[in-house]
Amino acid sequence: MKVALASRNPSKVKAVEEALRILNINGTVEAVDPPPGIPPEPMGLEATVNGAVVRARHALSSIKDSTYGIGIEAGVLMLSAFNVNFDVTVAAVIDRKGLITLGLSPAFMIPPAFMRELMTGKELNDVVEKYYGVPNAGKGIGFIGLLSRGLIKRINLNTEAVYMALLPRMPWNKDLYELSD
Known part of the structure; x- marks a missing residue:
């Protein structure tokens, strides 16, 4: 099986390879450039999911x-009632029938000072680089690696x-998720 990924980021390519390995899916990953026009820092869960889906369709x-x-998009999950913001990663998987399944990573809190800079339009990677002095952390260990x-x-x-x-697509889960071949 061939899986297309809308990113050439080594962390994302390796992540898809590892997910396939964990789930015992025999497949190869082919990376393509992401589609143009994706906002650099999606704000809110819906915007982050949309970014992942647009990437998956493009791939x-x-x-x-x-x-x-497959599309992988990190974005900001806002909980305004608690004045807390999280960094979360969303993955979207789409098949030839157009069926989309979604998955989320664990989320972690974004420090308030970082969030204030994001709200001025800066990208998280730039804020992380400014604070930690590590260029392109997103292509390596990421913000979570530094934290x-x-x-x-x-x-x-x-x-x-x-x-x-990918879990809903596993043979043992297809009936639970009402997915057909």
Whole structure:
């Protein structure tokens, strides 16, 4: 099976490969450039899900012989009632019938000072680089890797989001999710 991924980010490519391995899915990952026009820092769960779905559709249409298209998008989950904001990763998997399944990673709180900068239009990667002095952390251990001092890496969050999105498609779950072949 061939899986198309709308990202050339090494962390995302490795995450999809790892999710396939964990779920014992025999497949190869083919990376394509993401579609143009995706906002750099989606604000809100719906915007983040939409970004992942747009990426997944683009991936599927870019690789004609792929079984699935996968999009991975990190964004900000806002809980205004508690004045708390989280970084969360969403994975979307789409098949040739147009069926979309979604998965989310664990989410972690964004520090208030970082959030204030995001609200001015800055990208999280730029804010992280400014604070930690690590360029392109998103292509490596990620913000979570820096926050956790390497205990948790971005690839872990990406992998978890992808296998959560693939779980409904597993043969033992298809009836539960009312999915047909």
